[in-house]
Amino acid sequence: MSLDLAFVRTQFPALADGFAYLDNAGGSLVPVMVADRIREYLLTTSVQTGASYAHSARASERLTESRRRMALFVNAARPEEIVFGPSTTVLMQNLARAMVHQFQPGDEVIVTRFDHESNIGPWLGLEKLGVVVRIWEIGADFEADLAALDALLSRRTKLVAVTHVSNILGTIMPIAEIAWRVHAVGARIVVDGVAYAPHRAIDVQALDVDYYVFSFYKTYGPHFAMMYGKYDALLELDGLYHYFYGKDKVPGKLEPGNPNYELAWGAAGIVDYIERLGGEARGRAAIETAFERIAHHEAVLGERLLSYLRGRNDTRIIGRRDSDAASRVPTIAFKVDGKDSAALVRQIDDHAIGIRFGDFHAKRLVEGLGLSGSNGVVRVSAVHYNTIDEIDRLVAALDRALGN
Numbered sequence: 001m002s003l004d005l006a007f008v009r010t011q012f013p014a015l016a017d018g019f020a021y022l023d024n025a026g027g028s029l030v031p032v033m034v035a036d037r038i039r040e041y042l043l044t045t046s047v048q049t050g051a052s053y054a055h056s057a058r059a060s061e062r063l064t065e066s067r068r069r070m071a072l073f074v075n076a077a078r079p080e081e082i083v084f085g086p087s088t089t090v091l092m093q094n095l096a097r098a099m100v101h102q103f104q105p106g107d108e109v110i111v112t113r114f115d116h117e118s119n120i121g122p123w124l125g126l127e128k129l130g131v132v133v134r135i136w137e138i139g140a141d142f143e144a145d146l147a148a149l150d151a152l153l154s155r156r157t158k159l160v161a162v163t164h165v166s167n168i169l170g171t172i173m174p175i176a177e178i179a180w181r182v183h184a185v186g187a188r189i190v191v192d193g194v195a196y197a198p199h200r201a202i203d204v205q206a207l208d209v210d211y212y213v214f215s216f217y218k219t220y221g222p223h224f225a226m227m228y229g230k231y232d233a234l235l236e237l238d239g240l241y242h243y244f245y246g247k248d249k250v251p252g253k254l255e256p257g258n259p260n261y262e263l264a265w266g267a268a269g270i271v272d273y274i275e276r277l278g279g280e281a282r283g284r285a286a287i288e289t290a291f292e293r294i295a296h297h298e299a300v301l302g303e304r305l306l307s308y309l310r311g312r313n314d315t316r317i318i319g320r321r322d323s324d325a326a327s328r329v330p331t332i333a334f335k336v337d338g339k340d341s342a343a344l345v346r347q348i349d350d351h352a353i354g355i356r357f358g359d360f361h362a363k364r365l366v367e368g369l370g371l372s373g374s375n376g377v378v379r380v381s382a383v384h385y386n387t388i389d390e391i392d393r394l395v396a397a398l399d400r401a402l403g404n
Contacts, residue, residue: 003277003293008385011273020353020390025167025331025360025381027217028198033273034221038266046262062265067251069268074202074212074228075284081234083227083251084259088194088215089118091227095190095211096122098237098254099159105130108156110149114138114365115163119192119213123161136162138365142319144173149181157187164196164212168362168377169319170302170331172196179208188233194218198383199298199329201291204228216267224263227254277384294384295325301382302330304391309334314402318369318377330382335371336402342375344401351397353390355380 009015011031021029041062049060067079076082085091103109109131111120127133134152139145144162153160160182165172175191182189193202193214204212210233215225229237231250239245239253247253277293278286302323309315309332318333336344341357348355358376359366366372380394 003297003384005297005385005387008277009387012385015385018352020351020386020393022380022382022386022390022394023354023356024198024383024386025195025218025379026356028220028383029385030222031220031269031273033276034266034269037269037272038222038262041262041265045265049258049261059261063259063261066264066268069271070226072283073271073274073287074204075206076204076228078231080250081228081231083229083234083254084264085225085227085255086260087223087225088116088192088213091213091225092118092190092192093122094240094254095213095227095237096125098240100126100129101238102236103129103131103158106132106156107158108132108134108154110134110136110152110157110160112136112138112162113368114166114169115161115362116167116192116194117361117363118194119161119163119190120364123159131158132156136160137368138166138169142169142171144171144178146174146177146181149178153181153185153187155185157182157185159187160189161192162189163192163194165193165199165329165331166319166362166365167195167331167360168333168365168379170195170328170333171319172200172327172329175207175209179210183208195329195331199291200295201288216263216270219270220273221267221270222263224260224267226267297384298330298382299323299325301386301388301391302328302332304388305330305332305380305382305395308395308398312336312402314338318371331379332381333377333379335374335377339402340374341378344378344398347401348394348397351393353394353397355394 012029014029045059047055047059067082070082071079109123111123136149164175179189188210190211191209193212197214197219210230212228217223234250241253241256245253274290275282275286277290306323309317314337316335320328345357356379366376371377
């Protein structure tokens with residue numbers, strides 16, 4: 001059974017005005033199920049957790065239930081492995097702070113040149129402690145160069161930070177294979193899943209990652225985020241809360257000031273929505289089925305745009321040129337010869353189509369590829385609620401802007 005696109009479109013009221021929203025890697029739209037949860041929580045359960053009275057007990061249970069739902073979403077072993085926070089950027093910075101005492105001078109950390117800065121900057125900050133930071137470059141074909149990673153790994157390596165999908169290249173990195181290599185030298189792996197989570201089912205146990213972080217606002221949810229951590233790894237982290245939150249208080253010690261309760265409850269609606277797309281079943285089976293349907297639909301959308309771009313001799317696709325669902329998501333960046341990316345995007349604005357230009361906080365990648373001039377690259381980022389008609393509208397608008 002294919003994705004029920006008619007149903008999908010009814011779940012996102014923001015689509016009703018006919019605007020073609022193709023800037024989803026910057027932030028996706030929100031379905032009714034998520035918004036309804038937030039509204040209902042604020043109007044019925046907006047009290048502090050932890051007290052003995054009934055309303056507080058309900059608030060506490062809802063926070064616990066939110067962790068259960070997100071644990072299901074990523075296939076974590078237990079709800080305590082879910083840490084909530086304001087954004088991926090903040091959670092990465094918090095993780096680096098909580099890991100500081102695990103590093104000694106001479107230890108090594110590997111970061112990539114193809115990540116969002118959120119998963120680079122916090123680890124570069126360890127250099128002031130005498131930690132050596134190694135840089136893993138992207139392969140010439142825009143793929144993860146595992147041989148280059150092998151050359152960097154050693155018994156001195158303590159952590160590898162990598163993205164699951166580049167928010168510019170759209171390439172799906174072989175995280176399970178990378179994690180195996182990282183663990184073989186006794187190191188840990190932290191993955192930025194922001195650009196992957198809206199498109200494919202996450203299975204942190206199958207991937208065997210130590211930490212996995214993504215933002216809900218790019219995955220059909222509110223401006224909020226989560227970090228998965230293996231329970232034993234979370235226990236080893238320093239606390240970020242008050243002194244009386246012991247190291248065994250997981251995940252509370254990593255959520256200073258407490259998480260945003262209504263947004264946590266709302267984010268659980270993402271799981272409700274994705275399960276609904278999976279059919280009559282519920283749980284992991286429904287989530288995996290839903291994302292299989294999403295992947296198939298998105299591959300069709302991606303191919304429609306990529307085929308147009310491949311046909312132009314003045315346009316360079318930054319990343320894979322095919323739409324194979326196993327290898328890429330429909331986050332598609334390109335550069336047009338002699339054309340300022342900002343000027344081109346603003347021409348597309350006039351057609352009630354939303355795309356974006358720039359470096360998207362993957363500045364090191366864009367600069368390393370020599371693409372930072374003329375306002376960076378143009379990026380089109382589709383998700384499952386987009387339609388072929390919207391892609392065709394974009395292609396027609398690009399054709400007019402660039403000349404047929």
